[in-house]
Amino acid sequence: MHDDPTAEVTDLLQQLIRNRCVNDGSATSGNEARSVDTLSQYLGSSGLDLETYAAIEGRESLVARIEGSDRNAPTLLLMGHTDVVPANESHWQRDPFGAELVDDDAGTSFVWGRGAVDMLNLTASMAVATKRLAASGFRPRGTLVYLAVADEEALGTYGAGHLVEHERDAVAADYVITESGGIPIPSPAGLKLPVVVGEKGTAWCRLRVAGTAGHASQPFRTDNAVVTAAEVIRRLATFKPPTTLHDVWRRFIESMGYPPEMTEPLLREEGFVELCESLPLGMARQFHACTHTTIAPTIVRGGTKINVIPDTVELELDIRTLPGQTMDDVRALLDEALGELASRIEIVQAVEDPATSSPASSPLWDALDRVTKQFYEGSATVPFLTVGATDARFFRRAGAHAYGFGLFSTNLSIEDYGVMFHGDDERVDVESLRLSTELWGALARDFLG
Numbered sequence: 001m002h003d004d005p006t007a008e009v010t011d012l013l014q015q016l017i018r019n020r021c022v023n024d025g026s027a028t029s030g031n032e033a034r035s036v037d038t039l040s041q042y043l044g045s046s047g048l049d050l051e052t053y054a055a056i057e058g059r060e061s062l063v064a065r066i067e068g069s070d071r072n073a074p075t076l077l078l079m080g081h082t083d084v085v086p087a088n089e090s091h092w093q094r095d096p097f098g099a100e101l102v103d104d105d106a107g108t109s110f111v112w113g114r115g116a117v118d119m120l121n122l123t124a125s126m127a128v129a130t131k132r133l134a135a136s137g138f139r140p141r142g143t144l145v146y147l148a149v150a151d152e153e154a155l156g157t158y159g160a161g162h163l164v165e166h167e168r169d170a171v172a173a174d175y176v177i178t179e180s181g182g183i184p185i186p187s188p189a190g191l192k193l194p195v196v197v198g199e200k201g202t203a204w205c206r207l208r209v210a211g212t213a214g215h216a217s218q219p220f221r222t223d224n225a226v227v228t229a230a231e232v233i234r235r236l237a238t239f240k241p242p243t244t245l246h247d248v249w250r251r252f253i254e255s256m257g258y259p260p261e262m263t264e265p266l267l268r269e270e271g272f273v274e275l276c277e278s279l280p281l282g283m284a285r286q287f288h289a290c291t292h293t294t295i296a297p298t299i300v301r302g303g304t305k306i307n308v309i310p311d312t313v314e315l316e317l318d319i320r321t322l323p324g325q326t327m328d329d330v331r332a333l334l335d336e337a338l339g340e341l342a343s344r345i346e347i348v349q350a351v352e353d354p355a356t357s358s359p360a361s362s363p364l365w366d367a368l369d370r371v372t373k374q375f376y377e378g379s380a381t382v383p384f385l386t387v388g389a390t391d392a393r394f395f396r397r398a399g400a401h402a403y404g405f406g407l408f409s410t411n412l413s414i415e416d417y418g419v420m421f422h423g424d425d426e427r428v429d430v431e432s433l434r435l436s437t438e439l440w441g442a443l444a445r446d447f448l449g
Contacts, residue, residue, distance in 0.1 A: 005128050005437040010111060010430050012042060013124040014099035016082065017113035023083035023153040027056060030158070032150035035082040036060040039127055039148050046134040048146075051170060055150075055162040063170050064127075064146040066134055068448060073142035074363070076448055077173035077400075078130065078440060079391060080123025081152030081159065084115035091424045101430075108411050110427040117420045119179040121428045122406045122436060123148055129440035140448035147171055152391050155202075155353065160391035164398050175364045175447075176395040176402040180421075181384055182436075183406075183414045184376065189257030191376050194384035194414075195368060196404025198248055198357025200289075201321040202389055203330045206314055206349040207232070209302075214309035222309045226302055229313040232341055233297045236317070239337035241293045243269040244322050248385045249290055251360060255382040282415030289387035293333060294320045314348070320387060323355040356393040357385075358401045367447040368405060374442060375407060375435060388421070407435040 019034040036052055039062050043050060048064040061082075068075070087096035094100050096114040103109050115121075130146040138144075151159035163171045181196040209232060211225030245267060253266045265275045272291065276284040288294075295317055302313030319330055327350060335342040359365075360383035369381045384404075392402035408417070409431040420426040 004434065005132065006430050006434040009125050009128045009433045009437045010101065012038075012128060013111055013116070013120055013428075013433060014101070014113075016120045016124055017099035017111070017115050018097055019082075020097045021083045022086050022114075023151060024086055025154040027158070028058070030083045030150055031058050032082045033058050033060040036062045036148065039082075043127060043131050046131045048130065048134050053163060053167050053170065055158040055166075059150045059158040061150045061159055061163060062148040064130055066130070066138060066140065066144040068140050068143035070141040073140075073449065074174040074447070075143040075145060075172065076364070076444065077145040077147055077171060077176045077395070078126040079147040079149055079160070079176055079178040080119055080126050081149050081391065082120070082123060083151055083153050083159075084118070084120065085153050085422050087114040088424070093425055096426070102427075109430045111430065111433070112425070112427040114426055116426045116428040117417055118422065118426070121433060122179060125406070125433055125436035126440055128437045129444070133441055133444055138444070140444065142448035144444050144448055145171065145173055149391060155351070155389070156391050156394060160394045164394040168398070172398075173395065173400050175362070176392060176400050177364075177405050178390055178392050178402065179404050179406070180386060180388075180390065181403070181405040183408045183417050184379070184410050185256070185414055187257040188259065189380075191379040192256055192382045193372055193376065193379050193407075194252070195360070195365065195381045196386045196390070196392070197360045197383045198323065199355060199386045199388065199390055199393060199404075201323075201325065201355035202351065202353045203319040203321050203327055204351040205317045205319055205330070205334075205347055207317065208346045208348045209313045209315065209344060210346070211309065211311045211313070213311040216307045216309050219309065225310045225313040228341065228344055229300065229302060229315060232315065232338060232345065233300070235337050235339070235341065236295050236297055239295065239333075240273060241295070241333055243272040243291050244293075245269060245272075245291060246323055246385075248323075248357065248360075248383055251383050252385070255380070280415055282413075282418040286387065286414075286418060289320065290385050291322075293322055293325060293330070294318075294387070295333070295337070321355060323357060325355070327352050353389065353393065356396040358396055358403060362401050364401055364403065364447060367443060368403070371439065371442045371446050372407065375439065406432075407439040408432040409435060
């Protein structure tokens, strides 16, 4: 086996992208069984103990284990999901499921495709590292578990949620690593490597806006639900929720080593939003989302016929909550945003999944800090809050320390990566694939012994 894993992990990532495990949120989508087959074939010759689990047919997850020799030593779970979000192929420069290997103008090789960043890159690198450890005869004190999990992109109902509730022994772990930290951030004090220690909660809502039906040929003074819904959307889009500077945010900014003229405004609630207006777009979006409850109208349904004034419109809102917030807090914000129109809406469905976090101090944190210095001398790990949901929350609630991490090159910035999550022209460079693969091997040896 060659020491350099680049070709191996690149090939495996390409296979996973081409499997096209698109999760549109429906129970019959995903078809993650395709990638479980790919990974089972890849890992099958290594002597690893492999098991598959499925909440429903076609939504398989794969578990591989290297058992530790000491029952009192910690178990580390490396978790990557195999599903991806849909892609609008007409908006991409290349086939989003072609997994083409393309050199840019600087000669850097990238794998293009849906899931290249979110998060088939890490799913592949974790698999390659686990296989290489097994093939090398690695016999740790603590147990190493690799989990390729289904359904992360639709709240984990058929994946991590199912496994933690119904197959706890198969995935039990003291420590978990999944997406999506590790993208190097330059600072005056050297490279900082964000470790995701927590994530915002979700409070997805479906609102019903009521009106009165009538003939569309006589629109004067009608109670048109579409018109009311348009004003509801406008108010939500312009609403400015309060800035909340929580502990993870403060620790992140204080760890970054920014000059005082940048640090101080980022630690003040007054003028925070105005400061975000002056930042680069990717940074502005991330910093704003980290410190605010966000409300994004994403789906509108209404009307029955072109000549009928609609009496009902439904709006779906992607609401992301900060640590400690509840649905009561969300309802209060909606009432504030909508004013007198709040009485015209009904919340007909709400999915609440509160924010979770792990402490930024643990044996695994210390191991990550040690190991990453082997790859980026003088770097430092810093705590970060991710604004999207990951499967880490299921394991935090089960008592595990769960972090989001990987290791990426400096070929792309955190801004570049930020626009590719669920965006167009998603791609990852092969140097990042190598770095993550080597990181997992080094971390397993350091942490598990």
